[in-house]
Amino acid sequence: MQISLNIWRQYSATDPGKFVQYTVESVSSDLSFLEVLDILNEQLTTAGERPVAFDHDCREGICGSCGMMVNGQAHGPQQRTSVCQLYMRNFKDGDTITLEPWRAKAFPIVKDLVVDRSAFDRIAAAGGYVAVRTGAAPEASALLVDKPNADTAFDYATCIACGACVGACPNASASLFTAAKISHLASLPQGHPDRKGRVVKMTQQMTQEGFGDCSNHGECQSVCPKGISIDAIAQMRREYIRAQLPFG
Numbered sequence: 469m470q471i472s473l474n475i476w477r478q479y480s481a482t483d484p485g486k487f488v489q490y491t492v493e494s495v496s497s498d499l500s501f502l503e504v505l506d507i508l509n510e511q512l513t514t515a516g517e518r519p520v521a522f523d524h525d526c527r528e529g530i531c532g533s534c535g536m537m538v539n540g541q542a543h544g545p546q547q548r549t550s551v552c553q554l555y556m557r558n559f560k561d562g563d564t565i566t567l568e569p570w571r572a573k574a575f576p577i578v579k580d581l582v583v584d585r586s587a588f589d590r591i592a593a594a595g596g597y598v599a600v601r602t603g604a605a606p607e608a609s610a611l612l613v614d615k616p617n618a619d620t621a622f623d624y625a626t627c628i629a630c631g632a633c634v635g636a637c638p639n640a641s642a643s644l645f646t647a648a649k650i651s652h653l654a655s656l657p658q659g660h661p662d663r664k665g666r667v668v669k670m671t672q673q674m675t676q677e678g679f680g681d682c683s684n685h686g687e688c689q690s691v692c693p694k695g696i697s698i699d700a701i702a703q704m705r706r707e708y709i710r711a712q713l714p715f716g
Contacts, residue, residue, distance in 0.1 A: 469561035471495050473508060475520055476568040481577050487566070497557040501544065502527060502534060504556060521580040529553040529693060532628030535635065536581045537568045542632035542691040550630060550693040570635035574642070574678040587677040588629045588645060594673035595666035596649040598658050617655045624652035626694040633688035639680030644688040646674045647704035648696050654707055664711040671708060 470493045478485030492508050499507075502524055509519035525533040529550040536551055538544035544554040559565065567581060575583040613621075627648040634642050650667050653659030659666070682701055689698045 469495050469497070469556070469559075471504065471556070471559065472562075472564040473504075474564055474566040475580070477520070477580055478577055479518075480579060485577070487568075489564075495556055497555070499556045500527070500552060501538070501554040501556065502552050521578075521582045523582050524552060527552040530628065532630035535570060535630045535632055537566075537570070537635055539566050542570075542636040543630075543693055547690070548693055548695050550628070550632075553693075570631050572631075572634050572640035572679070574640065575631060575634060583631070585629070585631050587679070588631070588642070590677065591642065591646055591670055591673045592629075592649060595662065595669040596653070597662075598653065599662050600658070611657055613656060621652050621655035624648040624655070624696060624700055627652075627692075627696055628694060630693060632691045632693065634679065636687040636691040637680065637682075638685060638687070639683055641682045641688070642674050642677070642679040643682035643701050643704070644692065644696060644698065646670050647700035650707055651700040651703040654703065663707065667704060667707040667711050671704070 470491065473490045473492060474487050475490065476485055477488045490508055490512075492504055492511070495504055495507075502522070505520060505522060512519045522536065523533045525531045527534070529552060532550070534550060534552045535543065538551065538554070543549060543551045544558065546554055546558055569575075569577055569581045569583045570585075572583075574587045575585055578584050625648075627645060629645060631645075633644040634640050650670055653666065654663055684698070686698055689696065
């Protein structure tokens with residue numbers, strides 16, 4: 469099939485950007501979306517033009533590197549799928565597909581579809597860890613965790629920090645990402661010693677990075693490739709209130 473790609477091109481953060489349209493022919497429905505971008509870049513390179521910059525690494529929906537808006541939807545039309553696992557069978561012959569980067573003050577554009585997501589790293593560094601010195605790795609059964617808490621912690625730990633939640637949110641909020649990290653550790657006994665300080669530090673860092681606040685639109689949940697629930701945000705708010713109480 470033939471596909472038209474309407475792609476945001478921006479040489480650097482300080483240069484003006486614009487949409488440029490390209491055509492890719494003989495596209496197989498079995499190709500992944502990023503493979504189509506690879507084909508386009510081969511065409512551009514052969515023609516002596518600058519290839520399209522986009523983030524990618526594992527291409528297995530694990531690392532969270534790739535991310536872009538596809539026809540106005542974070543990661544594209546297929547739910548619980550990162551853009552590297554999006555296949556051309558989701559589109560039709562002759563479709564025009566618009567690609568643009570995450571739009572957020574805290575995610576400045578680096579080039580074309582690439583944005584700087586290091587704000588997530590700084591939020592995690594502010595408190596997304598267990599500070600207790602445990603020495604060597606303990607036996608798995610040394611500290612028992614009941615199954616409901618273990619399941620909840622695992623669900624939140626699946627966050628790959630791709631940034632789709634920010635890109636989809638009308639407020640460019642990082643609440644789902646931050647809440648997933650906080651709620652993951654709050655669900656485990658190993659995370660309890662730092663519990664109060666963690667939620668305060670991480671939410672403060674989130675605000676300092678310039679992310680907006682959550683207003684319960686729920687877009688973050690609908691585009692998350694790992695299906696993380698906004699229940700995590702409710703948990704983060706409870707943790708924050710508890711941290712402010714002298715008897716919490």
